[in-house]
Amino acid sequence: MYLKHLSLTNFRSLTRLDMELPRRVVLLVGSNAQGKTSVLEAIYFLAAFTSLQTHVDRQIVNFHEAKNPLAVTRLVADYQRGKTKQRVEARLILEPSGVNGQRLRKEILLNGAKKQVSEVMGHFNAVIFVPQMSQIIEGGPDERRRYINLALAQTVPAYARILSDYHQALTQRNALLKALNERGGNSDQLQVWDEALVRLGAQIILHRIHAVQEIERFASRIHHELTRGTEVLRLAYEPSYDPLKPEMQLGLKLDTKIDRSGLELDEIQKGFLAKLKSLRSEEIARGVTTIGPHRDDIRFIINKADVSDYGSRGQMRTTLLALKLAEVEWMQERTNEWPVILLDEVMAELDGNRRADLLKYVGKSEQVLITTTDLSLFTPEFVEQAEVWDVSGGVVTPRK
Numbered sequence: 001m002y003l004k005h006l007s008l009t010n011f012r013s014l015t016r017l018d019m020e021l022p023r024r025v026v027l028l029v030g031s032n033a034q035g036k037t038s039v040l041e042a043i044y045f046l047a048a049f050t051s052l053q054t055h056v057d058r059q060i061v062n063f064h065e066a067k068n069p070l071a072v073t074r075l076v077a078d079y080q081r082g083k084t085k086q087r088v089e090a091r092l093i094l095e096p097s098g099v100n101g102q103r104l105r106k107e108i109l110l111n112g113a114k115k116q117v118s119e120v121m122g123h124f125n126a127v128i129f130v131p132q133m134s135q136i137i138e139g140g141p142d143e144r145r146r147y148i149n150l151a152l153a154q155t156v157p158a159y160a161r162i163l164s165d166y167h168q169a170l171t172q173r174n175a176l177l178k179a180l181n182e183r184g185g186n187s188d189q190l191q192v193w194d195e196a197l198v199r200l201g202a203q204i205i206l207h208r209i210h211a212v213q214e215i216e217r218f219a220s221r222i223h224h225e226l227t228r229g230t231e232v233l234r235l236a237y238e239p240s241y242d243p244l245k246p247e248m249q250l251g252l253k254l255d256t257k258i259d260r261s262g263l264e265l266d267e268i269q270k271g272f273l274a275k276l277k278s279l280r281s282e283e284i285a286r287g288v289t290t291i292g293p294h295r296d297d298i299r300f301i302i303n304k305a306d307v308s309d310y311g312s313r314g315q316m317r318t319t320l321l322a323l324k325l326a327e328v329e330w331m332q333e334r335t336n337e338w339p340v341i342l343l344d345e346v347m348a349e350l351d352g353n354r355r356a357d358l359l360k361y362v363g364k365s366e367q368v369l370i371t372t373t374d375l376s377l378f379t380p381e382f383v384e385q386a387e388v389w390d391v392s393g394g395v396v397t398p399r400k
Helices: 036-048 131-138 141-155 159-183 187-226 265-278 280-286 313-335 352-362 380-385
Strands: 002-011 014-020 025-029 071-081 084-097 101-110 113-115 126-129 233-238 297-302 340-344 368-372 387-392 395-398
Touching: 002 036, 014 036, 025 036, 025 380, 036 071, 036 084, 036 126, 036 141, 036 340, 036 368, 126 313, 131 141, 131 313, 141 159, 141 187, 141 297, 141 313, 159 187, 159 280, 187 233, 187 265, 187 280, 187 313, 187 352, 265 280, 297 313, 313 352, 340 352
Parallel strands: 025 368, 025 387, 126 340, 340 368
Antiparallel strands: 002 014, 002 071, 071 084, 084 101, 101 113, 233 297, 387 395
16 A cells, blocks of 8 residues: 555645655655644544544644635545555535634545545555654553554454444443433433443454454564564553453463453453443442443553553653554554555654664555654665655655
């Protein structure tokens, strides 16, 4: 899979951009705040339909354009997947609403036809690495859930829809729990939302079990190579509702590997439903759903220590790099297509050996875009094989 043409209108500082992309490494060179990262963010947006820089879509609309009563941001990617040429388009439309107000409308098109986001996710795949992603390691569980959700949504066709439906059911169930807490009533009303939560949540849990296990296989090998065999990395999925019996886990050490791969969907559903019923009184008293995939976590363990608690800055960077490179290989194995790789200012964070390792790994893929302020961070041989583009003031120009 590779991107052939990218067209952007009013995306952040890029008021207008049209570019043909080669099927190889592209180096985007320029000073800070010139638009390099915005190019990568736009490409990733067309894969995930969300920004890694913000959770608010409105903020990616060009600042000056957003002042108009009607503002339109448009992103279009023409890409090749296997032998098929395809086009994905995203439109963010700020339109008048109420008295002097605006509302944002998002439209997604695949090959000219309007679709739901969940229908388009996974058609164009990209893996992005930006410095802010250290929050996957350092931040709260919500950052790690977001990471695994975005990876799965690109790789498992139905995952985005299942996740969306789960959160809708969760919202309804929480509203009912709050009402029962405040006004009382028959708790049997929860049954329909319990069943919806269990049906959808069990699918999410099962997908996460397999994804974390598969990504760990790649990440452990890559991390072992990056650290020259001095460290062992493990990924530990910690579901809020654990399908394994709690008594099996009491007293387990941090580095104990729990194998959930043999669990079946109906087994998870039955256990999850029983657990919700046993917690019903407590959840009504609290007015919120206390267990389920919305409270899952993932831990990164190096040599039996949790990286988020005890890892050095170097260990966190190496763990994150191994994780993202593993995501690339996992996605390729799952979809039989290399995702487009997007690397933002990652070279400056690495020593010479890590830079060489990184370039070796990404060199296997179809297409890579790398931003940098300093071309000297790359070997002359690598630069010679790449296409170098200068970025200045939101304008991208191929270097002669």
